[in-house]
Amino acid sequence: MQRILVTGGAGFLGASFVRHLMAETDAVVTVLDALTYAASPEALAGLPPERVSLVVGDVADPATVDPLVAAADAVVHYAAESHNDNALDDPRPFLDSNVVGTFTLLEAIRRHDTRLHHVSTDEVYGDLPLEGTERFTPSSPYRPSSPYSATKAASDLLVRAWVRSYGVRATISNCSNSYGPYQHVEKLIPRQITNVLCGERPRVYGSGAHVRDWIHADDHSSAVRAILERGRVGETYLIGADGERSNRAVVEAILELMGQPRDAYDHVPDRPGHDLRYAIDATRLRTELGWAPRHTSFEDGLAETIRWYRDHEGWWRDAKLAAEERYARQGR
Numbered sequence: 001m002q003r004i005l006v007t008g009g010a011g012f013l014g015a016s017f018v019r020h021l022m023a024e025t026d027a028v029v030t031v032l033d034a035l036t037y038a039a040s041p042e043a044l045a046g047l048p049p050e051r052v053s054l055v056v057g058d059v060a061d062p063a064t065v066d067p068l069v070a071a072a073d074a075v076v077h078y079a080a081e082s083h084n085d086n087a088l089d090d091p092r093p094f095l096d097s098n099v100v101g102t103f104t105l106l107e108a109i110r111r112h113d114t115r116l117h118h119v120s121t122d123e124v125y126g127d128l129p130l131e132g133t134e135r136f137t138p139s140s141p142y143r144p145s146s147p148y149s150a151t152k153a154a155s156d157l158l159v160r161a162w163v164r165s166y167g168v169r170a171t172i173s174n175c176s177n178s179y180g181p182y183q184h185v186e187k188l189i190p191r192q193i194t195n196v197l198c199g200e201r202p203r204v205y206g207s208g209a210h211v212r213d214w215i216h217a218d219d220h221s222s223a224v225r226a227i228l229e230r231g232r233v234g235e236t237y238l239i240g241a242d243g244e245r246s247n248r249a250v251v252e253a254i255l256e257l258m259g260q261p262r263d264a265y266d267h268v269p270d271r272p273g274h275d276l277r278y279a280i281d282a283t284r285l286r287t288e289l290g291w292a293p294r295h296t297s298f299e300d301g302l303a304e305t306i307r308w309y310r311d312h313e314g315w316w317r318d319a320k321l322a323a324e325e326r327y328a329r330q331g332r
Helices: 012-024 062-070 084-089 092-112 147-166 188-197 217-230 247-257 283-289 298-311 313-330
Strands: 003-007 028-033 052-056 074-077 115-121 170-175 177-179 203-205 211-216 236-239 244-246 266-268
Touching: 003 012, 012 028, 012 217, 028 062, 062 092, 074 092, 074 217, 084 092, 084 147, 084 313, 092 115, 092 147, 115 147, 115 217, 147 170, 170 217, 177 188, 177 217, 177 298, 188 203, 188 247, 188 298, 188 313, 203 247, 211 217, 211 247, 217 236, 217 283, 236 283, 244 247, 247 298, 298 313
Parallel strands: 003 028, 003 074, 028 052, 074 115, 115 170, 170 236, 177 211, 203 266
Antiparallel strands: 211 244
16 A cells, blocks of 8 residues: 555644654655645645645545545545534534545545545544443444534444445544644644643633543554554444543643643533543454554653644644634634
8 A cells, every 4th residue: 555545634633644654654645635724734844745745625526536546555534524613503514524525535435446444533422421431342332412423423334334335445443532733723632732822721611521532643643554554344443542531630731731720720611512421442453453552641742742832833823813713702
């Protein structure tokens, strides 16, 4: 698989994967990205131009997608609208990108018999009780709670149907919450880091008791590569690094690492339908493919991420202003 098409490859996780491929393989990569507000061509800056090319286009456009798939040995599908708050305000772009985009890609995959890996989220499984040790597994039932997770669940089901009905050579991964450099400032961790850097107090939805299972973007990328190279066609692999933390605990850790009082944050109205807890059982990925995360300390990874945002204000400053304007309109 020397020629890899990465959809959404200028977004946070897609660009992380492209950088991982450049460091760890000899692959030649084509990135297809619509360059929406959450994409950053700067995340691909400095990569060898003879190995990475960017095509600006829509994954839901067959005329754009088909020749790119035809020229690839494998496709890794990251392209998606992903921010829950935006989906609650206007779900239509999520249907267009996550459902129609995946359908369009699958039809090109079917025509050209190209290997596909589909990147998804643990949010398709709904949520778990705050108390207890239950975790999501590949056999957990789908119970999406939001317009975003419903569209990702739909895209997963499309992939599974195309595998069974048409013999498409595809795998799926459902990953826990990722963090790291180049993540858009609308997301929880970079929003709170940049709030502190701007002299503003972080904000926590509701009580802050909601639990997420965190993984560094570099570890997500290495897991996706392991699945692409060694995963069994038709299988679903869950990606997680045993990083369960409440949102309140994450914000308090950020404040402490940035030299602020741990309680220097405000509570804001909760998001409608806010899932309580996510937790990943990554046993299949670890035992079958031999994968393990490199960032085993969440606090160390968080400290590295804080340093990156502190050193790259020019990258996030304009996006921060736009994101906070949207949050202000939403009362969050």
